[in-house]
Amino acid sequence: MSTRDKILDAAAEVIAERGLARATTKAIAAAAGYSEATLYKHFDSKTELFTAVLVERSPGDLSGALARLRRPESLDDHAAALTDVAAAAVDFYRQGFPMAASLFAEPELLRAHRADLERLGGGPHLAVAAVAAFLDECRARGEVAHGINVDAAAALLMGACFQRAFLSHFNGPDDDAGTTRAFAASITATLIAGMRRN
Amino acid sequence: MSTRDKILDAAAEVIAERGLARATTKAIAAAAGYSEATLYKHFDSKTELFTAVLVERSPGDLSGALARLRRPESLDDHAAALTDVAAAAVDFYRQGFPMAASLFAEPELLRAHRADLERLGGGPHLAVAAVAAFLDECRARGEVAHGINVDAAAALLMGACFQRAFLSHFNGPDDDAGTTRAFAASITATLIAGMRRN
Numbered sequence: 286m287s288t289r290d291k292i293l294d295a296a297a298e299v300i301a302e303r304g305l306a307r308a309t310t311k312a313i314a315a316a317a318g319y320s321e322a323t324l325y326k327h328f329d330s331k332t333e334l335f336t337a338v339l340v341e342r343s344p345g346d347l348s349g350a351l352a353r354l355r356r357p358e359s360l361d362d363h364a365a366a367l368t369d370v371a372a373a374a375v376d377f378y379r380q381g382f383p384m385a386a387s388l389f390a391e392p393e394l395l396r397a398h399r400a401d402l403e404r405l406g407g408g409p410h411l412a413v414a415a416v417a418a419f420l421d422e423c424r425a426r427g428e429v430a431h432g433i434n435v436d437a438a439a440a441l442l443m444g445a446c447f448q449r450a451f452l453s454h455f456n457g458p459d460d461d462a463g464t465t466r467a468f469a470a471s472i473t474a475t476l477i478a479g480m481r482r483n
Numbered sequence: 484m485s486t487r488d489k490i491l492d493a494a495a496e497v498i499a500e501r502g503l504a505r506a507t508t509k510a511i512a513a514a515a516g517y518s519e520a521t522l523y524k525h526f527d528s529k530t531e532l533f534t535a536v537l538v539e540r541s542p543g544d545l546s547g548a549l550a551r552l553r554r555p556e557s558l559d560d561h562a563a564a565l566t567d568v569a570a571a572a573v574d575f576y577r578q579g580f581p582m583a584a585s586l587f588a589e590p591e592l593l594r595a596h597r598a599d600l601e602r603l604g605g606g607p608h609l610a611v612a613a614v615a616a617f618l619d620e621c622r623a624r625g626e627v628a629h630g631i632n633v634d635a636a637a638a639l640l641m642g643a644c645f646q647r648a649f650l651s652h653f654n655g656p657d658d659d660a661g662t663t664r665a666f667a668a669s670i671t672a673t674l675i676a677g678m679r680r681n
Contacts, residue, residue: 386584387587408654430676430677437643437673440643441643441670441673442639444647446642447645447649448642451583451645455597456606457597472639475639476677477678478628478677479674479676481677
């Protein structure tokens with residue numbers, strides 16, 4: 286395992302144990318068996334490390350699922366691809382919630398994280414924007430309704446995943462993979478079909 | 484203004500200033516000009532007080548908008564009623580986010596809050612359930628598509644509002660009332676119309 290991977294694993298563990306605010310780079314370096322200097326060779330800042338943990342140590346492969354959206358497919362495949370994205374998003378958001386909560390509980394930390402994300406060109410709105418861009422391409426190819434508001438559709442799909450992750454944390458216990466998949470399939474199908482009586 | 488209202492106003496202020504974890508009943512009672520004993524005459528627990536602040540001091544009237552769903556109306560009015568709910572939900576969730584974040588950052592506080600909510604029959608899943616119940620009645624009256632999954636539709640609508648509130652906190656600044664209303668209208672219309680090419 287690379288040094289970078291060992292640091293990411295240690296960071297994920299320390300964050301899970303102590304919460305983000307108390308997960309110091311000192312503690313993370315010690316848990317990985319390295320010096321803080323080594324940690325900072327691989328990550329410019331605590332935010333960059335935390336963001337890498339969130340993106341690379343998430344159980345659902347949200348980046349991968351979003352990347353697969355970039356291939357043109359038939360509408361049936363679109364539904365499957367969007368279901369993949371939704372299922373990965375629930376897992377990703379579920380993993381990210383305690384980190385986001387720690388950020389919100391510490392205004393200074395939130396400001397620093399936000400500034401770092403801006404510098405890195407990242408942020409929580411990007412996954413929603415990626416889904417909207419995909420739907421926009423589908424619309425241009427005539428594969429979904431011409432009049433569709435792609436930003437609203439993306440907000441509905443990803444928002445449902447986001448709240449699902451919150452509710453599973455709040456009410457516990459976590460959904461298993463099958464339940465998450467069924468939820469993802471049901472919101473995707475409902476969004477495609479709409480509620481209007483035909 | 485009643486004693487209860489004065490305590491709620493003081494609690495909202497102290498929570499906004501200090502965060503939930505540091506908003507003690509002692510500080511809230513002092514800010515309201517009462518003793519802690521008086522505070523506990525009106526609220527059984529800190530959770531009950533916090534829940535009352537969230538529900539009764541939220542800028543959007545989510546409870547009112549949900550209550551209005553209980554009147555049968557035509558589908559056009561359904562869209563207006565759902566838009567009202569969505570706009571109020573964005574405001575409600577936006578107000579609730581810092582409180583929810585404080586809860587998640589303090590596992591002990593979250594457990595206590597969850598237990599209290601269970602006892603009081605409350606919880607963050609109830610607004611989603613209320614929208615689903617409304618759509619179920621619409622379906623029974625033949626006013627929306629027969630095959631619609633009402634739980635999925637409610638999860639989409641309320642989830643989009645929930646994530647919108649999060650993103651406005653994260654990326655700041657807050658949306659104004661007109662922007663929130665336009666967002667609420669666009670997600671409602673998109674959910675009703677669906678994405679399928681007709």
